[in-house]
Structure formats: C-alpha cells, structure tokens
Amino acid sequence: MRFTHENLRQRVVFAPGSSPEATVAEVHSLGADRVMLIASKREAPQADPIAAKLPVVLRHEEVVMHVPTDVATRAIAAAAHSDADAVVTVGGGSTTGLGKAVARATGLPIVAVPTTYAGSEATDVWGLTDGATKTTGTDETVLPRSIVYDAALLTSLPADTAVASGLNALAHCIDSMWGPRVDPIDRVLAAEGIRALAAGLNVVCGGPAGSPPDSLDGIEQTLYGAYLGAVAFASAGSGLHHKICHVLGGMFTLPHAQTHAVVLPHVLALNGPHAPQAAARIAAALDCADAGTGLAALYATVGAPTALRDYGMPEAGIAAAIPAVLAAVPASNPAPITDDVIAALLRAAWEGAPA
Structure with missing residues (x-):
C-alpha cells in the first residue's frame, strides 16, 4: 500500500435525549460566552430547549436551501454586529451550510447539532449559490469543532x-x-x-x-x-x-x-x-x-x-x-x-x- 490519509480534527458527541446539556458543554469547552444560534423557524421545537441553556446573543432564522450568497452575506453581517464568539447550528444541511459561511468569513468556531442525516457537520466542505451556479470548496475553518448527535431530535422528522x-x-x-x-x-x-x-x-x-x-x-x-x-x-x-x-x-x-x-x-x-x-x-x-x-x-x-x-x-x-x-x-x-x-x-x- 502507498497512500496518505489525513483525519479531520473534531469532537463527536452522541448524546441521546440530552442535546441541550451536551451542547452547553461543547460551547463551554470553546471558552465561548456569546453564541449566535442558527436555526430556521421550522427547527424551533428542536432548537428552543438548546437555546434556553446557552448564552445566546443572536438567534438567526433566515435559512435557505443551497446557501444563496445574499443570505450568507446577511448572516455574516448579523454575526459581526452581535459580537458573537461562537456559532451553534441546529438543523439540517442548509443550516449547517449557513453556519459554515459565517465561519469562513469570520473565523468563529461552530458547534453543530444535526436534525437530519445530511452529514455536512462532519466535513470541511462549504457551498454557496450565486444565481444558477453553486460553488463548493474546502476550508478547515468551516469544519465544526464539535458535533452533538441526539437521536431524539429526529423522532419527528417526516x-x-x-x-x-x-x-x-x-x-x-x-x-x-x-x-x-x-x-x-x-x-x-x-x-x-x-x-x-x-x-x-x-x-x-x-x-x-x-x-x-x-x-x-x-x-x-x-x-x-x-x-x-x-x-x-x-x-x-x-x-x-x-x-x-x-x-x-x-x-x-x-x-x-x-x-x-x-x-x-x-x-x-x-x-x-x-x-x-x-x-x-x-x-x-x-x-x-x-x-x-x-x-x-x-x-x-x-x-x-x-x-x-x-x-x-x-x-x-x-x-x-x-x-x-x-x-x-x-x-x-x-x-x-x-x-x-x-x-x-x-x-x-x-x-x-x-x-
């Protein structure tokens, strides 16, 4: 065999039924105390218990499929205005993708709490859509520092x-x-x-x-x-x-x-x-x-x-x-x-x- 394999550095936490507590612990491990929480209105039932335990300074709800550049621009500006020091995403691939756009522009660390099986939370791949063109790339900055997997958050998934x-x-x-x-x-x-x-x-x-x-x-x-x-x-x-x-x-x-x-x-x-x-x-x-x-x-x-x-x-x-x-x-x-x-x-x- 002749190959080189590189592992991405990331914490992975399986926490059935206890995502709020697990997410707080991961945010605390980052030394963060001003959280931007990204979750769409549709994900509010899953995000609310998590948000209640976090030092949230901004709750951002505008999440759009394929992360259009204008949507990303607004989220990045909101993060800067809030002076957040970490991003928590609660949702599927579009939510995680928006968090990655913010991280790529600001350098803020992400704690991802998935509510689908998208997998974006475990990659350093980002994607933005401008008009009819979707551009993707890789950047270590966008890899969430931690993932919190809680099966209970997916029981209501259609x-x-x-x-x-x-x-x-x-x-x-x-x-x-x-x-x-x-x-x-x-x-x-x-x-x-x-x-x-x-x-x-x-x-x-x-x-x-x-x-x-x-x-x-x-x-x-x-x-x-x-x-x-x-x-x-x-x-x-x-x-x-x-x-x-x-x-x-x-x-x-x-x-x-x-x-x-x-x-x-x-x-x-x-x-x-x-x-x-x-x-x-x-x-x-x-x-x-x-x-x-x-x-x-x-x-x-x-x-x-x-x-x-x-x-x-x-x-x-x-x-x-x-x-x-x-x-x-x-x-x-x-x-x-x-x-x-x-x-x-x-x-x-x-x-x-x-x-």
Whole structure:
C-alpha cells in the first residue's frame, strides 16, 4: 500500500435525549460566552430547549436551501454586529451550510447539532449559490469543532425527509468509493457507513415488525452511518455523483437530498462495472450479491424518490446541464464520460427510469 490519509480534527458527541446539556458543554469547552444560534423557524421545537441553556446573543432564522450568497452575506453581517464568539447550528444541511459561511468569513468556531442525516457537520466542505451556479470548496475553518448527535431530535422528522436525507448520506458513502483522493481507510469507513445506513433506514423508513419509525436505535444507526459516510467523503473528495447533483441543484434550485437520492442509482450503474472492487464492497455492505440489486431493494423498501421531474427540473434542463457537468467530472472517474453518457444518465434520472 502507498497512500496518505489525513483525519479531520473534531469532537463527536452522541448524546441521546440530552442535546441541550451536551451542547452547553461543547460551547463551554470553546471558552465561548456569546453564541449566535442558527436555526430556521421550522427547527424551533428542536432548537428552543438548546437555546434556553446557552448564552445566546443572536438567534438567526433566515435559512435557505443551497446557501444563496445574499443570505450568507446577511448572516455574516448579523454575526459581526452581535459580537458573537461562537456559532451553534441546529438543523439540517442548509443550516449547517449557513453556519459554515459565517465561519469562513469570520473565523468563529461552530458547534453543530444535526436534525437530519445530511452529514455536512462532519466535513470541511462549504457551498454557496450565486444565481444558477453553486460553488463548493474546502476550508478547515468551516469544519465544526464539535458535533452533538441526539437521536431524539429526529423522532419527528417526516418520513419522506428521513428517506431522502438518509439516501443523501448513502451517496456520500458510495461516491467515496471512487472519489479523486480515495484510499483504503476511506473505503472501510464508507463500507461500514453503507451497512449502518441500510440497517438504520430499514428500521426508520421501512419499519420491520415491532420497530416503530421513531425507534431511537434505528435513528442512531442512521446517524452513525451518516457520520462515517461524511468522514469518508471529506477525505476521498467529491466524485461524479456529487458533481452532477451540485450542478443540478444550483441550476434548477432542486431540493438537495431528493436530488442526491434520485441520481445515486444511475451513477452506481454507470461506475460500478468499471470499479469492480468498489462495487463488491458496496454489495457486501448491502448484504447482496450485486451492488445495483442491493441498492434497488433498499430503495423499494424505504419508498425512495425516483424522478427529478417530480422536484421541478424541466426537461430542457437535461441538455442545459450537460456542459456544466462535463466541466466538473473528476479525471479519475472509473467510467469514461462523454456528452452522450451524461445525457443518458440525466434523462433516466429525470424520467425516473430504472437504473
């Protein structure tokens, strides 16, 4: 073996039923006493008990999908005006993403309290959208210093949101198998993430007999898998799947998690035959002889979204997106990529055709 693997420095706290106390402890460890708390109005029921125990000097509620630059600019200005010395985010990927925008501009440390399976809290990846273009990058400054995972915060997550968010986490795992910087450690983390996500989602979204959808055990397995997938992804780098989804999300303002869930089977069908060892790992993690078959079975069990047109992508967007996708394809992608290959993949994902 010849490779270099770098771990991101971060505290990870699993605190079932005690996120307020755990968050206070993490903020205290930073030496912070003026907190900017970012949480949308929709996340108020989860954020309120946490906010009640923190020295909050600013509560910021303007959270928008894909973090538009004007929204980020207002949040950055608000943070500066409040003289906050730390940021606490309570919410999904959009909330964490806004916190990262603030951290990138101000250097403030983040304590992230996720309420979905987005995984952004475990990466140093930031993203901003200006018009129809989404730009992403990496910066150690945006990596939250601490994550507080509390399964109790996700018991009220709507089923369709849980499905899409969990499959978005699965996309981190699968894309990591052939990311541009992938190494053997990334593949181990990704495989265990796939196993845990499949097990957790089958409980949370599939509901085997005797397992309620709000099962804390199922949620914790899914959170654990989402964290592993995000760590693998942060190390391996963004592969074809994420490049496609970032283009589509920025161009057509598509919902992030649902877009990832729809596109994933098509990227696996494209890359799997050209990366047999990775495909075998994915299959084994899904407890199936074939990766595509295993993923299809999971999608059927949880009722996964299947068509981009259901989320507002216009048919004309297929041709419009091809140049931007081609410009973003990693040189190391296992399958050869051409205009026709991307056109066929986007057409199938738009229509909801089987992968």
